[in-house]
Structure formats: structure tokens, C-alpha cells
Amino acid sequence: MQYRMLGRTGWQVSEIAFGGWQLGGDWGAVDDNASIKTLHHSFASGINFVDTAELYGAGHSEVVIGRALQQWSGDRIYVATKVQPVIWPDPDDDRPQMRGRYPEWYLRSSVEDALRRLQVDRIDLLQLHCWMPSGIKELDWLETLNQLRVEGKVDRVGVSIRDYRPEEGVDLATLGLVDSIQVVFNLFEQRPAERLFPAGAATDTAFIARVPFDSGSLIGHWTADTYDTWEPGSVPHTLFRGDRFTETLGRMKQLKKICAPYYPTLAEAAMRYALSSPEVTTVIPGMSNPSEVDLNVVYSDGAEFPAELAAQLGGHNWPRNFYK
Numbered sequence: 001m002q003y004r005m006l007g008r009t010g011w012q013v014s015e016i017a018f019g020g021w022q023l024g025g026d027w028g029a030v031d032d033n034a035s036i037k038t039l040h041h042s043f044a045s046g047i048n049f050v051d052t053a054e055l056y057g058a059g060h061s062e063v064v065i066g067r068a069l070q071q072w073s074g075d076r077i078y079v080a081t082k083v084q085p086v087i088w089p090d091p092d093d094d095r096p097q098m099r100g101r102y103p104e105w106y107l108r109s110s111v112e113d114a115l116r117r118l119q120v121d122r123i124d125l126l127q128l129h130c131w132m133p134s135g136i137k138e139l140d141w142l143e144t145l146n147q148l149r150v151e152g153k154v155d156r157v158g159v160s161i162r163d164y165r166p167e168e169g170v171d172l173a174t175l176g177l178v179d180s181i182q183v184v185f186n187l188f189e190q191r192p193a194e195r196l197f198p199a200g201a202a203t204d205t206a207f208i209a210r211v212p213f214d215s216g217s218l219i220g221h222w223t224a225d226t227y228d229t230w231e232p233g234s235v236p237h238t239l240f241r242g243d244r245f246t247e248t249l250g251r252m253k254q255l256k257k258i259c260a261p262y263y264p265t266l267a268e269a270a271m272r273y274a275l276s277s278p279e280v281t282t283v284i285p286g287m288s289n290p291s292e293v294d295l296n297v298v299y300s301d302g303a304e305f306p307a308e309l310a311a312q313l314g315g316h317n318w319p320r321n322f323y324k
Contacts, residue, residue, distance in 0.1 A: 132168070
């Protein structure tokens with residue numbers, strides 16, 4: 001496992017981390033004991049950074065991670081979680097107001113709940129699950145988080161950029177107001193490398209790349225029948241509803257052809273692409289069993305991404321928000 005510095009925190013974290021959304025049950029039925037086994041296998045494989053959120057299974061992901069941490073006696077594991085706003089902005093609102101989305105009473109209550117579920121005394125990295133650009137001047141959120149840091153309940157602070165809006169984090173990264181920024185970055189969403197990553201590099205802001213497999217499509221194993229195998233109401237069943245699945249499948253097949261001369265699977269190309277940006281500290285794929293952990297950690301070997309392939313991928317940048 002290769003490790004990278006998480007911005008200015010001084011933490012050396014695994015460049016492949018553990019994304020915890022699936023532990024909450026939103027992607028389908030889960031067995032908590034099996035989830036803990038998977039977490040422990042990932043820790044033993046060198047993963048030392050876990051990302052979760054109160055949104056994931058209404059806090060259940062945090063509970064499972066907390067149990068796993070209590071049972072773990074190995075090396076230090078860094079835990080990042082996220083607090084959602086009191087009201088989510090409309091996905092089509094280009095200028096939502098940040099002020100009041102994270103009032104002090106609410107942030108304090110959310111942090112206390114997260115501490116209890118995770119069974120820790122301090123949250124390593126607390127992230128706001130939704131960032132709005134006006135937050136660079138409407139600073140009530142930062143005042144509260146700074147106080148929570150002084151009180152020892154939170155160590156470092158980060159934000160998660162709204163889905164498929166990487167430009168909304170550029171000013172935040174330029175100012176260096178937070179320690180980390182989480183953003184969608186994959187073969188279909190390449191735009192963070194244009195302006196966001198360079199802005200953060202200048203202020204030593206860490207970047208956490210989420211959705212490296214585009215919620216499953218970039219693993220490359222979909223067939224025309226895959227959609228019907230998903231549990232109705234689950235995240236993938238909702239995300240790729242209607243014509244979305246068919247269009248995504250077609251674009252995925254095009255990428256497979258392009259990547260085939262370089263990598264045996266599209267999944268490997270997708271993970272190595274996400275790791276190829278030097279500004280990215282860590283990538284957080286979701287992993288549901290030890291075998292999936294093994295498939296991912298093997299890509300952490302420091303190998304360079306082929307420049308010839310990177311040049312071909314630009315035309316397959318496909319910004320769209322399926323979370324609407």
C-alpha cells in the first residue's frame with residue numbers, strides 16, 4: 001500500500017481508503033458482522049482511512065465502523081464522517097445560501113451523535129456533506145467548527161462538494177479555509193483536474209476522490225440484465241433509472257475498448273486514473289467483502305498512468321448529475 005500526506009494535517013493515509021456508504025444498507029441488504037470482517041480485512045491490508053456519513057443508513061454505517069474500531073487492535077485508523085445540512089439545497093439551484101444550513105445547535109448535536117455512534121472521543125476529520133460557494137463569506141459554519149476543534153471534539157475540518165459541481169470548490173480551495181475537499185473524480189468526471197486541484201495545490205488542501213467507479217458502472221461488469229438484479233429502492237436502482245442505465249452501459253463499453261490495450265479490466269483503469277492525479281490524497285471506493293478489498297488494494301503500487309491513454313480519455317468526460 002502506498003501512502004500520501006493528507007494536505008497540511010501531517011497524516012500519512014493510504015491512497016486507497018474505505019468508502020462506507022454501502023455499510024448502511026442503502027445499496028442493498030447488509031450483514032453487519034460481515035461488514036466488520038471486511039473492514040478488518042481492509043485494515044490488515046494497509047487501509048488506514050475510512051469515510052462515512054450520518055446520511056449512510058441514517059447513521060448505521062457509523063455504528064458498524066464504530067464496532068469495527070472497538071474490535072481492532074492494530075495500527076491507527078483515521079475516520080472521516082460527514083454532517084448533512086438542516087435543509088439540502090435544490091440540485092438545480094446555482095446560488096444556494098450557505099448561512100443557516102449548519103446552525104451551531106445542529107452541528108453540535110450532530111457531532112455528539114457521530115461521536116456516540118463511532119465510539120470515539122474525537123472525530124479525526126469532520127466534513128460538511130454539502131458545500132455552497134457563499135460559505136466563503138457566510139462563515140457561521142466555520143465559527144462553530146473552530147470552537148469544536150478547540151474543545152477537542154473535532155480534529156480537522158473538510159467539506160464535500162455538491163455532486164458534479166467541482167467548480168464550486170475552487171474559491172474555497174484557493175483560500176485554504178478547510179483541510180480537505182471531497183469531490184467526484186473518475187473517468188466520466190474529469191473536470192476537478194482543470195481548476196479545482198491546481199487551486200488546492202497552492203494552499204496544500206487535501207483532495208478525497210469519491211465515486212471512482214461511477215457508482216458501479218466503471219467496474220465494467222454490467223450487462224443488459226444488470227439493472228433488473230438490483231433491489232427496488234436501493235441506491236443503484238434509483239440512480240440509473242429510466243434511460244440512464246442504457247446510456248451509461250453504452251458509454252462504459254466505449255471506455256472498455258479504449259482501455260483494453262492498457263489494462264485487463266475497466267475497473268483497474270478507473271482506479272489507476274483516479275490515483276493518477278498527484279493532488280488526490282486518497283480514493284474512497286465502496287467495498288462489500290474481502291475479495292473486493294483485495295481487488296482494489298493491488299492497484300496501489302505507484303505505477304504511472306499511461307500518457308497515451310490519458311490523452312484519449314478526455315473526449316469521454318461526461319458531466320451529469322444522476323443524484324437528482
